[in-house]
Amino acid sequence: MFFGLLFFLGAIALGALLAAQISGSTSAMMRLGYGFGFWVLVLVSSSFLILGGGGFVFAALRVGTSRERRSALAIQAVNLDLISEAIVQPRDYPFLPSDHDLVNSPGIKLSYRLPTHESPGWRLAAAAAFCLLWTGIAAALLVIAINKALDGKIDAVLTSIVVPFWGVAGWSIWFLVRQMTSLTLLGPTIVEIARHRLQPGQACEVYLSQSGHIELRRFALRLVCEEEATYQQGTDIRVERHRVVDIPLREEARVALEPGQPFEFKTNCSIPVTAMHSFQSSHNRVLWSLRVQACPEGGKPFERSFPIIVFPSGPSPELAATNTSVARPRAVVS
Amino acid sequence: MTPLIRVSFVEPRSLYWPGELLACRYQIDSVDRNELQAVEASVMWQTEGKGEEDMAVHAFQRRVPADTPDGDLGRSSQIETVLPNSPLSYSGVILKIRWRVRIRVFYSKGRELLADLPFQLGDVPDPPAPESSAVSA
Structure with a gap:
């Protein structure tokens, strides 16, 4: 209409x-x-x-075109060779997250080095950019206000703007310093796993190395599975997460990180036999990850997330015995 | 007259495994065969829960009168497919994944009717009761 x-x-x-x-x-x-x-x-x-x-x-x-028909046509298009090559996802396992970042990064101690979910470098760069921009504006306003004051013309409006501007500038400097401190005192975290294509009920070895120059009150490595749902509420897009699996793999009460001497250990990680596999669609996900949590002495706790992919359990024992091949989505439109 | 859709699994059970062949029979009754314009059969999954609904069709079949020798779409027909490895059926706390066979009938004056036959793919048990949820904008 x-x-x-x-x-x-x-x-x-x-x-x-x-x-x-x-x-x-x-x-x-x-x-x-x-x-x-x-x-x-x-x-x-x-x-x-x-x-x-x-x-x-x-x-x-x-x-007159049903949702199923549109979805079938879309899947048929995705299955075209050119497009399917561009979409990275384990080909025999539809709607699992891509394992591309995992398989192309070999570890030193174990087979696979896990990519981190968020890069602290980006946060630092954003904080630095904001700090520079804001402090520059605040400094310019301050210079103008001082010049006017020196000329004997005190501008009340300008002065009332300069004060909150410098308040925000002070906060951005403090935040930047804190980011730099935490990044330099707490070095990179390396997590490696011995095995890929983990399935529920399977276990694998995990290696962790944490470098830095700081005293930690608490250090923990956990295996976490979360359901994540994205939905629209009014004009906002909201993301809700619910933790369904949270297994501590190692917990340490006090860890002193010294330069050149990273805190490292190997441990075992078992995926619960009753667990759901990783899943990813447009608005819903099941995310598995290894989480490193640390609480620095006198500092704010931090968490680093290293996603892993849990594959579904194999076919039923009878099918496995007959070695039946499994299917990709076909969506044959006739 | 409203059509009546009969849909059933060839093997009467509701638990299937990845790699298994799922066969489903369907038939449209109580309708003048000239009124039926198209019948679609899909094997699909859909999400339910807190997030926006996602769905994907694994196998799809659309029949129009020209596809049948006598133009009768009401006759018993069958859709069959080898089930995929994922996603498995799941009843989580804020996310559920449901598999179903859906028959959609297009009949006179642009009207539609659908019937769903749910089934379970794999046997992932329900997760434990809710502990905590976090929402971010």
């Missing part, structure tokens, strides 16, 4: 405009010549025409 109306308006406007130009209308409203205004009107009415027409055709195509 909306697109039809848009198309109709665009067609009428463009038609009237062209007709007026061709017929040489004497109306003041229509006397535009072929100047800038004429082409702007042509552009606007043409965009109405194209958007309305496109939307109308798209809506018409959707009428």
